[in-house]
Amino acid sequence: MDNNYKPNPENLVEVNDLKMYFPIKTGLLSTTPLKAVDGVSFAIKPGETLGLVGESGCGKTTVGRALIRLYKPTDGDVFFDGKRVDDRSIGALRKDMQMVFQDPYSSLNPRMTVEDIIGEPLDVHKLYSSRADRREKILHLMELVGLNAEHATRYAHEFSGGQRQRIGIARALATNPRFIVCDEAVSALDVSIQAQVINMFEDLQQKLGVAYLFIAHDLLVVHHISKRIAVMYLGKMVETADADELNENPMHPYTTSLLSAVPYPDPIVAKSSKRIILEGDVPSPLRMPSGCPFRTRCKYATEQCAAEMPKLTDRGNGHMVACWNK
Amino acid sequence: MAKEAADVNKMPKKNPLSLQIDLQKFEKATDEEKTQAEVMSESTSFFRDGMRKLRRNPLAVFSIIVLIAIILMITVVPAVVPYSYSDIITVNGKRDKSATNMAPFTYSKMEQKYIDEGGKVFPHIMGTDELGRDYFVRVAYGTRISLLVGVFASVIVLIIGVLYGSIAGYFGGKVDLIMMRIVDIIYSLPDLLMIILLSVVLNEVLKFDGNGILARLGTNMISLFIVFGLLYWVGMARLVRGQILTIKQNEYVLAAKVSGARSSRIIRRHILPNCISVIIISAALQIPSAIFTESFLSFISLGVKAPMPSLGSLASAARSGITTYTYKLVFPAVMIGLITLAFNLLGDGLRDAFDPKLRR
Numbered sequence: 001m002d003n004n005y006k007p008n009p010e011n012l013v014e015v016n017d018l019k020m021y022f023p024i025k026t027g028l029l030s031t032t033p034l035k036a037v038d039g040v041s042f043a044i045k046p047g048e049t050l051g052l053v054g055e056s057g058c059g060k061t062t063v064g065r066a067l068i069r070l071y072k073p074t075d076g077d078v079f080f081d082g083k084r085v086d087d088r089s090i091g092a093l094r095k096d097m098q099m100v101f102q103d104p105y106s107s108l109n110p111r112m113t114v115e116d117i118i119g120e121p122l123d124v125h126k127l128y129s130s131r132a133d134r135r136e137k138i139l140h141l142m143e144l145v146g147l148n149a150e151h152a153t154r155y156a157h158e159f160s161g162g163q164r165q166r167i168g169i170a171r172a173l174a175t176n177p178r179f180i181v182c183d184e185a186v187s188a189l190d191v192s193i194q195a196q197v198i199n200m201f202e203d204l205q206q207k208l209g210v211a212y213l214f215i216a217h218d219l220l221v222v223h224h225i226s227k228r229i230a231v232m233y234l235g236k237m238v239e240t241a242d243a244d245e246l247n248e249n250p251m252h253p254y255t256t257s258l259l260s261a262v263p264y265p266d267p268i269v270a271k272s273s274k275r276i277i278l279e280g281d282v283p284s285p286l287r288m289p290s291g292c293p294f295r296t297r298c299k300y301a302t303e304q305c306a307a308e309m310p311k312l313t314d315r316g317n318g319h320m321v322a323c324w325n326k
Numbered sequence: 327m328a329k330e331a332a333d334v335n336k337m338p339k340k341n342p343l344s345l346q347i348d349l350q351k352f353e354k355a356t357d358e359e360k361t362q363a364e365v366m367s368e369s370t371s372f373f374r375d376g377m378r379k380l381r382r383n384p385l386a387v388f389s390i391i392v393l394i395a396i397i398l399m400i401t402v403v404p405a406v407v408p409y410s411y412s413d414i415i416t417v418n419g420k421r422d423k424s425a426t427n428m429a430p431f432t433y434s435k436m437e438q439k440y441i442d443e444g445g446k447v448f449p450h451i452m453g454t455d456e457l458g459r460d461y462f463v464r465v466a467y468g469t470r471i472s473l474l475v476g477v478f479a480s481v482i483v484l485i486i487g488v489l490y491g492s493i494a495g496y497f498g499g500k501v502d503l504i505m506m507r508i509v510d511i512i513y514s515l516p517d518l519l520m521i522i523l524l525s526v527v528l529n530e531v532l533k534f535d536g537n538g539i540l541a542r543l544g545t546n547m548i549s550l551f552i553v554f555g556l557l558y559w560v561g562m563a564r565l566v567r568g569q570i571l572t573i574k575q576n577e578y579v580l581a582a583k584v585s586g587a588r589s590s591r592i593i594r595r596h597i598l599p600n601c602i603s604v605i606i607i608s609a610a611l612q613i614p615s616a617i618f619t620e621s622f623l624s625f626i627s628l629g630v631k632a633p634m635p636s637l638g639s640l641a642s643a644a645r646s647g648i649t650t651y652t653y654k655l656v657f658p659a660v661m662i663g664l665i666t667l668a669f670n671l672l673g674d675g676l677r678d679a680f681d682p683k684l685r686r
Contacts (some may be wrong), residue, residue, distance in 0.1 A: 027656065065580075070580055070582060070583060071585065092586065095586070097584075098585075099580075099581070101580065101581060102577070103577055106577045106578065107576075107577035107578050107580040107581055109595075109596055109600070110372065110600065111599040111600055112595070117578075118583060120585055120587065121585040124585050125585075125586060139418035171581065171585070214352045284576060
């Protein structure tokens, strides 16, 4: 933790050198740290969306959870609205930072009605004056996410995946937060439902001015909703840029291979574009390669890559890349 | 294309050579029809849904009926039948020494004489035992004791097991590690040996005077309860811990944490309601096992103190005359079988109806 770090007052959320290690038992008494997140920094302005992409197991979800303090970060600073987020301040900040979860089936308690699920944050923070007021607030939230008022007394198992995700979003909105972590919030949904939910996220952002950290593995989805995109690989951030800039001018070899895997609906374009297929597998986060984590699969890798991890450097217009060769 | 888009309510014409469906045969759904499709079935709570499933399970319904009949029998019989479980039958104020080992629905010489004289004698539905006591009343009392032992023992197991298991499961880490190693140690103790040793020791230590229920049950039963409290809860504790560990992983618990809910609220609102069904099912299945243990202990004469009968001690006493008076073994054995079978089937039915893993 760096006590001298001063956050930029323009940013709503600022993360500096966040590290999250999990101890893994490797022997009878020995433990090895699993470096799920290893030195990640980014910032989100009010009402803005940052997309966070990367393949499974690269630490995207861990970043979101450490940010919202579901995990206690091993090291690094998280600031919300200029205030440091730690065990003491988080209680007061819970109202402003919410989360939408990946699995619409396990994120809703099967024993509670929709009304009680959405009303739980209201109950916890005592945000209503009477039963009627609570009911009115819940119905307003349901309307906001496109649920009918008669659904209030139903149980979660009676809804489809998309509707369940809407319930989860209504719950996240209940405390009127300024920042929501969307942890793969649309990954479990059908493509047509994904579009509905993503458009809803955008509408809500316009109406309520919330900022999102939008975690996903689908670059098309992230590009659609985000202003800026950050690409993660094995717990490290390899590239961040504005969404369009990243799409048109990817610099890091990992980003280019990710972009080449995006399916295009136009068969002519799809045929002409060449897929870059990476060789080998993702290294185990328990035995990270020295230097740049991507060097084992990178065709440009040199000795310098093995020796030292490149820093994120600005290549103009806020396009940051961590690579020696590009 | 643009024309069709302009008038969305008009169906496009079919090309006569096309193999597609003729869209003009279809009608646009009206708004009313569209909302009809959205209407969902009646909302059912988890409990009501489970009860409905339970009612549809014939075996479970049958065992509920059997259990209600048994409970009715043990409450009504001692009040209606004019004999007591501990006293030899008296006819017109005199002890009837000839009324021993009678077959069901027969009368002794004294009773027959009394009936001939115009007196009324309540029939011995299950006959009498070797001391001339009404067997029906004794079986009813024995069932009462066995059920009491079963329910009481499973309540002890329930309380200790749920408390211990939920503490270990919720706090996890080192607390969990130490608590579960203690469970492992207790698991490895031979329970029957413990009951035998404890009842020997308790016989010396505990003295119950008077006519209270504890004194009538005897120290063997007390030690049985103590052993259940000491040893048998470990299964329940493991089960509850496992349940809580899995429920803790669910995202709705994380969501409650993100909402700012405290541990007490999370346990109360999220964790306990989701494992209560498993707890109830396992408690229901614990009852027959306790009854069986009690019957077994009574059978090896470590059970209730005479003259108080239990189903196990009745069966044990009937063993000596098994060839001549078979019915004396049949009645208590059938009762034990009925009770354990009914509770097991009910437990299975409860599991089918309420276990979240078997739903969806």
